[in-house]
Every structure is written in C-alpha cells, then in structure tokens.
Amino acid sequence: MKPKFELSKEQKEDMMGSIKGYFEKERDEEIGDLAAMLMLEFFIEELAPIFYNIGVEDSHAFMTAKLEDLFEIQK
Numbered sequence: 001m002k003p004k005f006e007l008s009k010e011q012k013e014d015m016m017g018s019i020k021g022y023f024e025k026e027r028d029e030e031i032g033d034l035a036a037m038l039m040l041e042f043f044i045e046e047l048a049p050i051f052y053n054i055g056v057e058d059s060h061a062f063m064t065a066k067l068e069d070l071f072e073i074q075k
Contacts, residue, residue, distance in 0.1 A: 005044050005052075015040050 007015070016036040023029045031039075 005048050007044075012037075012040065 016033060019036045019039050020031055020033075023031045
C-alpha cells in the first residue's frame with residue numbers, strides 16, 4: 001500500500017503554480033489548472049513515496065551512526 005500524502009490547499013496551489021511556471025519557463029508552454037493538478041497527483045502517487053523512502057533510509061543511517069557514536073563512549 002502506498003502512503004497517502006496529505007497537502008493543504010495552499011501547498012497544492014503553490015505546487016501547481018510551480019508546475020505551471022516550469023512549463024512556461026522551460027518548455028514555453030502554458031498549461032491550465034487541471035493539467036497542473038493531474039501532474040501533481042501523479043507526482044504524489046508515483047514519485048513522492050520513493051523520495052519519502054529515501055528520506056526514511058537516510059534518517060535511519062544517520063540515527064544508526066549517532067547510536068554507534070554513543071556506544072563508543074562506553075568504558
């Protein structure tokens with residue numbers, strides 16, 4: 001089961017604006033709100049879980065290293 005990412009209305013609007021800005025700047029295309037929302041939903045459903053899992057793995061590695069540091073001070 002893929003985790004569901006909940007975003008506020010403001011966050012969604014900001015992200016949609018970023019997507020629309022990207023298309024305008026990089027591709028010289030204007031896309032509407034519906035296209036931007038569909039693209040955002042794709043990112044949330046398909047790509048965000050991958051980045052989330054990378055963050056969890058990085059956090060685990062960081063915490064593991066810190067715990068090893070803690071054990072090194074034992075006498």
